[in-house]
Amino acid sequence: MGWGFSEKVREVYxxxxxxxxxxxxxxxxxxxxxxxxxxxxxxQRDMLKRGEIERVSEGVYRWTAKPKPSQIRExxxxxxxxxxxxxxxxxxxxxxxxENYAEEYLRLLLRRGxxxxxxxxxxxxxxxxxxxxxxxxxxxxxxxxxxxxxxxxEALAALDDAFIAINRARMAITATD
Amino acid sequence: MKLNPVFTHTRNVRNFGVLMEALELGAGEGRLGLVWxxxxxxxxxxxxxxxxxxxxxxxxxxxxxxxxxxxLLRTLCRELxxxxxxxxxxxxxxxxxxxxxxxxxxxxxxxIEKMPGFxxxxxxxxxxxxxxxxxxxxEEELVSAVKQNRRVWSRIYQQMQFEPxxxxxxxxxxxxxxxxxxxxxxxxxxHKATGGDFRLLRRHTLQIVHFCNANGVAEPTEQIxxxxxxxxxxxx
Numbered sequence: 181m182g183w184g185f186s187e188k189v190r191e192v193y194x195x196x197x198x199x200x201x202x203x204x205x206x207x208x209x210x211x212x213x214x215x216x217x218x219x220x221x222x223x224q225r226d227m228l229k230r231g232e233i234e235r236v237s238e239g240v241y242r243w244t245a246k247p248k249p250s251q252i253r254e255x256x257x258x259x260x261x262x263x264x265x266x267x268x269x270x271x272x273x274x275x276x277x278x279e280n281y282a283e284e285y286l287r288l289l290l291r292r293g294x295x296x297x298x299x300x301x302x303x304x305x306x307x308x309x310x311x312x313x314x315x316x317x318x319x320x321x322x323x324x325x326x327x328x329x330x331x332x333x334e335a336l337a338a339l340d341d342a343f344i345a346i347n348r349a350r351m352a353i354t355a356t357d
Numbered sequence: 358m359k360l361n362p363v364f365t366h367t368r369n370v371r372n373f374g375v376l377m378e379a380l381e382l383g384a385g386e387g388r389l390g391l392v393w394x395x396x397x398x399x400x401x402x403x404x405x406x407x408x409x410x411x412x413x414x415x416x417x418x419x420x421x422x423x424x425x426x427x428x429l430l431r432t433l434c435r436e437l438x439x440x441x442x443x444x445x446x447x448x449x450x451x452x453x454x455x456x457x458x459x460x461x462x463x464x465x466x467x468x469i470e471k472m473p474g475f476x477x478x479x480x481x482x483x484x485x486x487x488x489x490x491x492x493x494x495x496e497e498e499l500v501s502a503v504k505q506n507r508r509v510w511s512r513i514y515q516q517m518q519f520e521p522x523x524x525x526x527x528x529x530x531x532x533x534x535x536x537x538x539x540x541x542x543x544x545x546x547x548h549k550a551t552g553g554d555f556r557l558l559r560r561h562t563l564q565i566v567h568f569c570n571a572n573g574v575a576e577p578t579e580q581i582x583x584x585x586x587x588x589x590x591x592x593x
Contacts, residue, residue, distance in 0.1 A: 255409040269362035
C-alpha cells in the first residue's frame with residue numbers, strides 16, 4: 181500500500197468531519213484485517229504527532245487538522261452567500277475560522293462594499309453586493325508587494341545611473357590630472 | 358465562562374454526513390436526497406455547514422418564485438457561474454444541465470416545501486439529465502408532497518429526518534460550547550425543557566452561563582438550571 185495507506189487513513193478521518201471514528205470503522209472502510217490492520221497504529225501515531233487527529237478514547241480518534249486559509253476564506257464566503265446576514269460567530273462556528281480572521285475578513289468585505297453593517301447590531305453584517313460564487317480575494321497585500329517591488333526596481337535603476345555618473349566624473353577628474 | 362461558537366457534531370449532523378456520502382456513491386446517476394424535520398432542529402445550519410466546507414450549490418427557495426420555475430433556474434444558472442442567465446425556461450434549464458454535467462456538484466434546495474409540486478418534477482429532470490445529486494431540504498410537509506409524486510418519490514435515494522436532540526447531544530454541546538460538565542440529571546432537565554430543539558438549547562445554555570457567572574460558580578447547580586429554564590426566552 182506504501183504512501184497511499186496513510187492518505188487513505190487520513191481520508192477516512194477527514195470524511196467523518198470531526199466526528200469520533202472507532203478503529204473498527206477505519207478497518208472496515210479500508211478492508212484491513214490481520215497483518216494489514218497492524219499498520220494502522222503507527223500511521224495513527226504519526227497523525228497524532230502532526231496534530232491531524234486527536235484521541236477521543238481507547239481506539240477512537242477524530243480529525244482535527246485545520247483547513248488551509250484559502251479553504252477557510254472560501255467557506256466563509258459560502259456562509260455569507262447562504263445566510264445573507266452573518267455574524268463573526270457564524271464564521272467561527274460554521275467555517276471553522278479563528279475569531280480574529282473572521283473579523284478581518286468581514287472588515288475586508290465591508291471596505292469593498294460587499295457587506296454592510298446593520299444599524300443597532302454592530303456584530304451583524306448583511307450581504308449587499310453578491311458577485312457570484314467566486315471568493316473575493318484579499319488583494320491588498322499583493323498590491324502593496326507589487327508597489328514595493330516597483331519602487332525597489334526604480335531605486336536600483338537610479339542607483340545604477342548614479343554610479344555611472346560618479347565613474348564618469350572620476351574618469352574626467354583623472355583625465356584632467 | 359462564556360458561550361463559544363462551536364459546530365457540534367450531533368447525531369443529526371453525523372446522519373447528514375452519512376446521507377451525503379451515500380449519495381456520492383451513485384455518482385453520475387440522477388438521484389435525489391430528502392432531508393426533513395421540524396423547525397429548530399438544525400437542518401438549515403447543518404446543510405449550510407456541509408455546503409460551506411465541501412462546496413456545491415446552496416439555494417434558499419423564495420416564496421416569490423412560486424408562480425414560475427424561471428427564477429429558480431436563473432438563480433441556479435448564476436450559482437453555476439453563468440454570467441448572463443437566459444430569460445426563458447428552456448435555455449436556462451439546458452444551461453444548468455450542461456454546467457452540472459461539466460462540473461458535477463450537489464445542489465441543495467432549502468425550504469423547497471414552499472413550492473408547488475411541479476418544481477419537484479423540474480428538479481427530478483435536472484438530476485436525471487445532469488447526474489448531479491439534488492438534496493431537498495424542508496419541513497414535514499415536504500415528505501407528503503414528495504410521496505404524492507410517484508416519479509419523484511422513486512428517485513429518492515437517501516432520506517433522513519432531523520430528530521429531536523438526544524441527551525448525549527446536549528452533553529456534547531454544553532461541554533464544547535461552554536465547557537460545562539453537566540450531570541445526566543441536569544442534562545435531562547434541559548432535554549425536557551428544550552424538547553430536542555437546537556435553538557432552545559442554545560438559549561438555555563446561554564442563560565445557564567449567565568447565571569453561573571452571576572453566582573460566581575464554575576459548574577451549574579440544579580437551582581441554576583431550573584431558573585435558567587424558567588427565565589429563558591423560548592417563544593412559547
